[in-house]
Amino acid sequence: MIVRTIVRLTLATLFGHRRGLLLYILPGVFVGLCVLLAFTVDDKSGLAPAMLQQLGLAVILPLVALIAGTGAIATEIDDGSIVYLLSKPIKRSTIILTKAAVAVGVILVLGVVPIVVSGLILDPGDAQTAAAFGVGALAAGIAYTAIFVALSVMSSSAVTIGLLYSLLWESVLGQYVDGVKVLSVQQWSLAIIQRLTDLPSVTSDVKLPISLILLTAVTTAALCLAITRLRTLILSTAD
Template sequence: MSTVAWITARGLFGRRRVLLLLPLPALLVGLALLCRAYDVNPAEWGPPVLVGLGLAVVLPVVTLIVGTGVLGSEVDDGTIVHILTKPLPRRDIVLAKLGVAIGVSAVTAAVPLFVAGALADSARLGLALAAAAAVGACAYSAFFLMLSLLTRRPVLLGLVYILVWEGLLGNFVSGTRVLSIQQYVITIADRIEPTVLLDSKVSGTLSVVMAAIFIVGCTVAAVDRLRSFSMAGETS
């Protein structure tokens, strides 16, 4: 399992795709520093930067890039066959790759969110945002990893989920928020450190429970799908 994780991490950081992780976090920190330098009221720039950019764009997009890359690229180029021939339970393969995706995504998103939150209000808000981002990274990673096994266009479907379901419908149709990871993250951060800069629209209990369901449910579905890949390979 550790070997699979190491190979996955090495492959991920060896691709040009990893360069796509840098601009958005840098933009988030840069905007926060700029607003702080010009002494702009945090009530004016906090919500659009922390939520509109940080939680609604940086976190899900970074996780989409990583989550669909740790296994999806191997499915696309056919090297998934080499992994499936190893004497490893499919569960261990998925968990190893999911662990890498969560670790990379959480660090890449949580660090700039901590910095931006500290600049907007306090270190406590920064820590709350970082902790919530870590939970979001778990849920998003499991979801996008599952998509990479279910479809050949996981990035496209992931963007549809982020932009249409969470971005468009989530702001205007209240019922869709129940299945919005973004809303869970906002609520968790707001419960850890209540602030006017965050506008939570779902309950704390619902956020924790649904985040757990996303993580467990998508992971189980990914393991089951990978088992079907194995069966197909054995019969072909």
């Protein structure tokens, strides 16, 4: 019952504000663009992996994750409505993990699925590539969710910081700067995709075992940090 209430409140927060429209607009524009390219580009060789990586994985997914991850809790903290949950005898880990799970679910539907669908639109005969990008996108989405949820609990400027991280670190530096690639969620997810496909254009600077360890470590550390910080917020509220 408690978990159901948290889920309901989180969904209402995510889709009850104007920025929640971006959760539909971003994947909609991406899929629409892929449909347009599928009908207008004659030589589609290499088009699907390029679009899925350069735009889907590097831009659309982090932005959808940013909106879902920060929207799951930042809005409630900003307007003070989080006090409703904090005043109940609910474990802080339950609040964070439930909200993170809701955000992951939103990312799955509005981030991962559009990437898979776009891959099939661009190359209907290569379901393996579309599925591989779907798996990689889901792994990245989980890590992004943990990062943005933790950021939301730690800073009142979570959206701004998260936007800079998504567009600058992941979308630009994470693709082209060698030193940054090792610390990029995108590169870790590409290692998974590389293993699941045999495309020479899909490569990662990080080996798969290291990528899996880093994805797990970052996700776990971020969620633990969020839980710890939420407990501090409770003490501050009580004071």
